[in-house]
Amino acid sequence: MTESVFLAGDENWWRQAVVYQVYPRSFKDSNGDGLGDVKGITSKVDYIAELGVDAIWLSPFYPSALADGGYDVADYRDVDPKLGTLADFDDMIQAYHAKGIRVFADVVPNHSSDLHVWFQEALAAEPGSAARDRYIFRDGKGAHGELPPNDWPSHFGPTSWTRTTTADGTPGQWYLHLFAPEQPDFNWDNPEVIEDFKKTLRFWSDRGVDGFRIDVAHALKKDMSEPYPTIVDYDPKHIPLDGSHHLFDREELVEVYRGWREIFNSYNPPRVAVAEAWVPAERRYRYASPETLGQSFNFDLLAAPWSAKKFKKTIEFNLKLSEKSGSSSTWVLSNHDVVRHASRYGLPKKTNYDKWLVTDGTSPELDRELGLSRARAATMLLLALPGSTYMYQGEELGLFEVADLPGEVLQDPIWLRDGKTRKGRDGCRVPLPWEKTGSSFGFGSASAHLPQPSWFAGFSVEFEEVQEDSTLKLYRAALALRKQLLSTETLEWVTSPRKVVHFKRANGWHNITNFGKKPVALPEGTVQLTSAPLVDGKLPGNATAWITV
Structure with a gap:
């Protein structure tokens, strides 16, 4: 190990x-x-x-x-x-x-994958075999098993069932795949x-x-x-x-x-x-x-x-x-x-x-x-x-x-x-x-x-x-500052205008996010980082500021 x-x-x-x-x-x-x-x-x-x-x-x-x-x-x-x-x-x-x-x-x-060694073994095995029991195989409906076992859809459409072909070329059982046919579902009761x-x-x-x-x-x-x-x-x-x-x-x-x-x-x-x-x-x-x-x-x-x-x-x-x-x-x-x-x-x-x-x-x-x-x-x-x-x-x-x-x-x-x-x-x-x-x-x-x-x-x-206001530079600055400001896993909501989300962490780290269009005034404190430049000292719309007090 x-x-x-x-x-x-x-x-x-x-x-x-x-x-x-x-x-x-x-x-x-x-x-x-x-x-x-x-x-x-x-x-x-x-x-x-x-x-x-x-x-x-x-x-x-x-x-x-x-x-x-x-x-x-x-x-x-x-x-x-x-x-x-x-x-x-x-x-x-x-x-x-x-x-x-x-x-x-x-x-x-x-x-x-349908290429997994277990699924390949299952395809070669008989219905009811141990190899098939690792996946979810079922007989089809209809006179000759020509219909899928049920009408469940796949996440990728249209059906979650695919029929197998036996070694002699005749149609066989169906297997379940909630996603693509190449992704057969395991049987987790096995x-x-x-x-x-x-x-x-x-x-x-x-x-x-x-x-x-x-x-x-x-x-x-x-x-x-x-x-x-x-x-x-x-x-x-x-x-x-x-x-x-x-x-x-x-x-x-x-x-x-x-x-x-x-x-x-x-x-x-x-x-x-x-x-x-x-x-x-x-x-x-x-x-x-x-x-x-x-x-x-x-x-x-x-x-x-x-x-x-x-x-x-x-x-x-x-x-x-x-x-x-x-x-x-x-x-x-x-x-x-x-x-x-x-x-x-x-x-x-x-x-x-x-x-x-x-x-x-x-x-x-x-x-x-x-x-x-x-x-x-x-x-x-x-x-x-x-x-x-x-x-x-x-x-x-x-x-x-x-x-x-x-x-x-x-x-x-x-x-x-x-x-x-x-x-x-x-x-x-x-x-x-x-x-x-x-x-x-x-x-x-x-x-x-x-x-x-x-x-x-x-x-x-x-x-x-080389762009000072690039998104990459913002991420680097925010991630570095976050390491310095992290505190206990709690926050306290601060009363704010209707289109503003304002909370603070235990160490005086404030987050103010302006979801509106008009600039909003910021509380007293040290502006540590903003996602967009301030406008006359205010936080513009669609922007966030971090302040410490």
Whole structure:
């Protein structure tokens, strides 16, 4: 076992940490094949260290056919050869640890790739066999089994069932996949599945991984007994609060994660985890308790409109939830699954992002200046809150969604399986611009696997390094100042105008965010940082100020 380089005494480091999400295939290409890789991540350790985050979280880097951006995992205990080797991974861990930066790995336990050795064994095995019991196979309906077992939809449309073909070419059983057909769901009632994932957690923890992000953490346990209920969609608001949903947030999930917690706590310091659990907010505490995973993503601000009232209400609600679970809250504005928040904040309220993307981002028109000013203000607000903040690569550059990707380059299964009516998530996964020029703006020596727009030049690291008012400079300043100002996990609301969110931390650190258009007066104190220049000593609209008194 690899002993952690971090002191065991700091077991609560994660409670107010800033974690930077790296989407490996779009971060940095080290070998000129157009695809980001592990050595590319290692090469940017100084950049990440200067940014000032506490940890990085790596989206899947495992062997994968990329049916879903790497979330179709063919081998959970290896590195995709296109991205590097286990030795490269070990070097990367060592490089980041040497800078005091921890590393999270993404674990995908709900489903594997259809290329996983277990699924290939299942396809070759007979119905009812031990190999098939690791997944969810069922006979079809109809006179000849020609109809799927039920009408459940897939997240990627249109159905969650795919029929197999037997060795003699005749149609066989159907298997469940809540996502793409290349992502068959595991059967988490099978002890082999339970033990194999424990082995995976130990494998990466032994290599020095400090934490895990758990993909689709709410879906592992399923009730596959008949009669099957009709499920129209997978909106969390339709998930009951008693753990009785057939597919999501079932009560028995707690036992799975208690077993994982025993593994995490066997390390010194304990490994940490954060759940991606799209469940009613009242149920998130089950994933965030000290006995289970420890943290659960709070996506409420990500989904909130630009509104002082909505932000304050959401913050109050989630701080209460964190107190209930014994965890700390997690604040998120962007990730690899959503339209970047600099774009969201520059679009009219109630914009349908799927429809906007299909128009190549031309209708309704994006107000980039407004979107970026709000994005900068929102980031400073998040960083001032008690709890941890999860950032997504490129947001520190103020990147907008690349909305005009042509259909022929799109890779997202949402586009490919939903009748080409929704573009999906490729627009936030376009490789990063490191330099102002070149075939891929410094991403690599060849063109990137998704085309980068010409406007990336003015949002590149090289360009922003020399701009005093750049978003990159703001992030660096805010993250450095935050380390100095952090205090207990509490805040106190300060009476403020209707369109202002004003709170202070225990050490006299005030955050004032102006959601309105008109400048507002600031309280007495020392202005430490603002997301936009003051106007006659006042805070302009769509801006945040940090003041100490």
